[in-house]
Amino acid sequence: MNDSSVTQSIISAASARRLWRLLCSARFALVLILLITAACLAGALIIQAPDEVLRYPLDYNRWVEGLRPRFGTFTVVMDYLGLFRVFRTWWFNTLVGLLVISLFVCTINRFPALWRLVRYRRVKVGQSFFEAGRYRARFASLSISHQEAANAAVAALRQRHYQVTTINEDNRSHIYAERHRYSRFGTFLTHGGIIMAIAAAVWGNFFGFSDNSLVIPDDSRRAVGHGTELSVLNEGFTEEDYPDGRPRDYRSDLVIYEEGKEVKRQTVRVNEPVEYKGIRFHQAFFGNAAVIKVRDTATNRVLFEDGVALAYRKEFYGEARPVGFFTLFDGRLLVDVVSTAQDAIDDYIQPGQVVIVVSQSDNNTMLFSQKLSQREPFEVAGIEFTFLREKQFTGLTVVKNPAVKFIWLATTLMVLGIYTVLYFPSRRIWVLCNQSSQPPTLFLVGAAPRLSGFNTEFQRLAFALEQGLSPSTGSEELSLDDYKNGEERRL
Amino acid sequence: MGKMSLYFFSAAFLSLAASFLLYLWYLLKRGEGVGRYATLVNRLGAAFLTMSLLFRSIVAGRGPFSNQYEFTVAFAWGIVIAYIYIERSFQFRSLGVFVLPVVLGLLGYASTVPSTVEPLVPALQNNLLLTVHVSVAVIAYGTFAVAFAAAIMYLCQSRRSVNWMPPQDKLEEVSYRSVVIGFPMMVLVLVLGALWANTAWGRYWGWDPKETATLVTALLYVGYLHAYNLRGWRGTRSALLLILGFVATVFTFFGNLFLGGLHSYSGF
Numbered sequence: 001m002n003d004s005s006v007t008q009s010i011i012s013a014a015s016a017r018r019l020w021r022l023l024c025s026a027r028f029a030l031v032l033i034l035l036i037t038a039a040c041l042a043g044a045l046i047i048q049a050p051d052e053v054l055r056y057p058l059d060y061n062r063w064v065e066g067l068r069p070r071f072g073t074f075t076v077v078m079d080y081l082g083l084f085r086v087f088r089t090w091w092f093n094t095l096v097g098l099l100v101i102s103l104f105v106c107t108i109n110r111f112p113a114l115w116r117l118v119r120y121r122r123v124k125v126g127q128s129f130f131e132a133g134r135y136r137a138r139f140a141s142l143s144i145s146h147q148e149a150a151n152a153a154v155a156a157l158r159q160r161h162y163q164v165t166t167i168n169e170d171n172r173s174h175i176y177a178e179r180h181r182y183s184r185f186g187t188f189l190t191h192g193g194i195i196m197a198i199a200a201a202v203w204g205n206f207f208g209f210s211d212n213s214l215v216i217p218d219d220s221r222r223a224v225g226h227g228t229e230l231s232v233l234n235e236g237f238t239e240e241d242y243p244d245g246r247p248r249d250y251r252s253d254l255v256i257y258e259e260g261k262e263v264k265r266q267t268v269r270v271n272e273p274v275e276y277k278g279i280r281f282h283q284a285f286f287g288n289a290a291v292i293k294v295r296d297t298a299t300n301r302v303l304f305e306d307g308v309a310l311a312y313r314k315e316f317y318g319e320a321r322p323v324g325f326f327t328l329f330d331g332r333l334l335v336d337v338v339s340t341a342q343d344a345i346d347d348y349i350q351p352g353q354v355v356i357v358v359s360q361s362d363n364n365t366m367l368f369s370q371k372l373s374q375r376e377p378f379e380v381a382g383i384e385f386t387f388l389r390e391k392q393f394t395g396l397t398v399v400k401n402p403a404v405k406f407i408w409l410a411t412t413l414m415v416l417g418i419y420t421v422l423y424f425p426s427r428r429i430w431v432l433c434n435q436s437s438q439p440p441t442l443f444l445v446g447a448a449p450r451l452s453g454f455n456t457e458f459q460r461l462a463f464a465l466e467q468g469l470s471p472s473t474g475s476e477e478l479s480l481d482d483y484k485n486g487e488e489r490r491l
Numbered sequence: 492m493g494k495m496s497l498y499f500f501s502a503a504f505l506s507l508a509a510s511f512l513l514y515l516w517y518l519l520k521r522g523e524g525v526g527r528y529a530t531l532v533n534r535l536g537a538a539f540l541t542m543s544l545l546f547r548s549i550v551a552g553r554g555p556f557s558n559q560y561e562f563t564v565a566f567a568w569g570i571v572i573a574y575i576y577i578e579r580s581f582q583f584r585s586l587g588v589f590v591l592p593v594v595l596g597l598l599g600y601a602s603t604v605p606s607t608v609e610p611l612v613p614a615l616q617n618n619l620l621l622t623v624h625v626s627v628a629v630i631a632y633g634t635f636a637v638a639f640a641a642a643i644m645y646l647c648q649s650r651r652s653v654n655w656m657p658p659q660d661k662l663e664e665v666s667y668r669s670v671v672i673g674f675p676m677m678v679l680v681l682v683l684g685a686l687w688a689n690t691a692w693g694r695y696w697g698w699d700p701k702e703t704a705t706l707v708t709a710l711l712y713v714g715y716l717h718a719y720n721l722r723g724w725r726g727t728r729s730a731l732l733l734i735l736g737f738v739a740t741v742f743t744f745f746g747n748l749f750l751g752g753l754h755s756y757s758g759f
């Protein structure tokens with residue numbers, strides 16, 4: 001190894017150490033948390049592009065254009081910064097990635113020290129220890145023996161649910177007491193839970209799917225796709241209203257088929273999805289469907305007869321109208337079914353009518369369009385189209401997320417960790433009863449996380465101890481405020 | 492029954508307003524006797540408010556958590572309950588002067604919005620989860636309001652010590668203890684919300700504006716808890732985080748008034 005490579009490796013070791021320290025630092029963690037908070041705030045306040053818009057860049061661009069009236073010239077800058085899709089930007093993902101790394105590094109880094117701290121259970125500590133603690137008290141001029149004093153202390157500690165260890169010597173007794181010894185490890189559960197939850201979320205995104213485009217007209221059956229052999233029959237969608245017109249219940253009677261055989265049937269409501277083999281079907285939305293029949297007049301063969309869910313919105317003849325579609329001749333012809341606009345008085349397509357728009361699938365050229373009234377067949381080139389009747393369709397969200405179990409496990413760990421650390425903070429107390437000091441004295445010192453409410457607890461303990469040590473002084477009016485933390489008091 | 496709920500609401504409003512005046516008197520004159528009355532009247536107000544919510548639940552046949560009026564009264568109730576707990580454990584009456592204006596503001600707002608009992612839309616008909624989700628949230632938000640009030644006092648209390656206010660370290664401890672009670676509940680609210688969203692909509696998290704706003708609130712308190720380990724962030728900066736946290740809480744709470752998304756559920 002030559003000099004420069006030695007220097008190089010020293011430098012890189014030094015910068016690696018610096019990076020490690022940065023990742024462990026509480027300041028870095030705080031900055032990271034606050035940056036993520038700010039990003040989330042932006043995502044809550046600024047309108048975010050919906051999933052279906054994000055699927056195609058063209059749709060997204062058109063959607064952003066639509067925001068121009070609202071944000072003016074800022075639109076371009078905001079789009080450049082990703083403010084319309086905060087949670088998918090590289091910078092947001094980088095922040096979350098850094099958080100995970102920092103949590104990981106910080107956990108590894110802190111573990112040995114914390115382990116030592118929890119393992120540290122010295123019962124015998126020196127006199128100077130009792131003069132340095134933040135919470136301390138001293139009762140001088142003991143009128144009883146050090147063993148009696150120690151017994152009083154042990155009784156007071158046990159009553160407060162402390163675990164107590166005692167060592168008695170000739171003229172002194174040492175006591176060590178603790179509560180919630182392992183609670184400090186709660187932080188590991190919390191941070192570990194967060195790492196696990198984020199990992200599971202990423203995993204679920206890769207290996208699961210969520211599809212909210214399964215629309216099934218009443219009495220129709222549709223394949224689920226996504227590599228499954230499942231199909232779903234909708235035996236009927238029902239919408240119930242309260243007398244004042246507000247919705248009360250939406251439900252669909254579904255039957256699930258696997259490879260053509262019925263495997264499950266259930267009524268699905270907003271809060272009651274049906275699950276089969278890890279795939280769940282949720283009631284998501286509903287709307288109207290048109291039943292269309294297509295017949296070859298020469299052979300009298302039915303080419304198509306099914307409900308067409310008018311589940312999309314598209315602009316036709318100057319209005320946004322509900323639209324559905326189906327294909328004929330193995331997908332070579334595309335038939336759009338356009339219905340009456342719901343929000344405006346439609347003077348082109350009246351209720352009870354639909355327009356069919358037939359085009360060639362491969363080059364998207366429109367062949368013809370025709371308005372159909374119910375039960376009035378229309379024939380072109382030996383093919384007859386009939387709009388039979390209207391019905392409803394149900395819109396389902398189909399979800400498969402193998403990681404959900406791990407999400408619940410991770411969040412449970414996280415919640416347990418948080419409750420452990422914050423509701424059961426660890427406390428330790430050392431007591432020394434010294435008969436040989438002048439005058440005979442009982443020393444008390446406590447340790448606990450800052451602001452964890454130990455103040456009051458320590459004061460109460462000291463007060464109780466005072467009563468226990470010299471019952472005769474019990475009649476004297478004593479107030480807890482005499483024991484400000486760290487303050488001493490003579491009896 | 493519905494009438495009873497409204498009578499109790501008015502009684503609560505009046506008692507809490509009276510207790511505010513008594514707390515103010517106590518703060519200015521330092522009269523222990525007045526302080527005891529303030530506490531008494533405050534608890535009476537809390538009892539009336541509880542009765543009002545109870546009667547409303549009986550009328551509606553579910554927890555009082557489904558429209559703006561009910562949410563607002565429940566929020567005020569959460570603050571009063573959290574305050575009573577903190578006042579008891581810290582023997583800290585002057586805090587009432589800073590907490591009660593928030594409560595009275597909420598009750599004042601509640602009396603301006605329609606208080607009719609309305610049926611639930613389908614997405615909200617998961618009674619048990621809804622009840623637990625919202626009751627835990629209400630208590631968490633209540634403790635944040637108390638932490639907020641103590642943080643305001645902290646900022647008013649200069650280092651030179653204004654003698655009619657408690658010392659800064661006590662105020663800091665009160666804030667911290669309130670957050671320690673409320674923050675775990677806040678996390679539980681997020682997890683319960685995710686559980687519910689997973690059954691109702693098929694995803695546990697969807698960056699819906701209201702969900703995101705709740706996360707922002709929780710993260711501000713995560714920030715506060717971590718600032719605790721940094722010397723430079725103790726005191727003023729922590730107090731500012733608590734104030735931001737409560738602003739975010741109120742924003743989250745009333746978010747459905749101006750945030751879109753699934754929490755204002757409509758069929759299609």
Ligand code: HEM
Pocket residue numbers: 023024025026028029032033099102103106184187190191194418421713716717719720
């Ligand atoms: C969203 C992310 C995070 C959450 C929800 C979270 C949550 C918590 C909670 C609830 C506590 C316990 C409060 C306390 O003991 O005072 C805590 C403590 C702590 N966290 Fe985090 N944390 C997060 C990120 C981080 C990161 C990135 C780091 C590391 C660099 C970190 C380092 C610490 C440390 C050092 C403690 C103090 C532990 C102790 O005093 O025993 N945290 N965290």
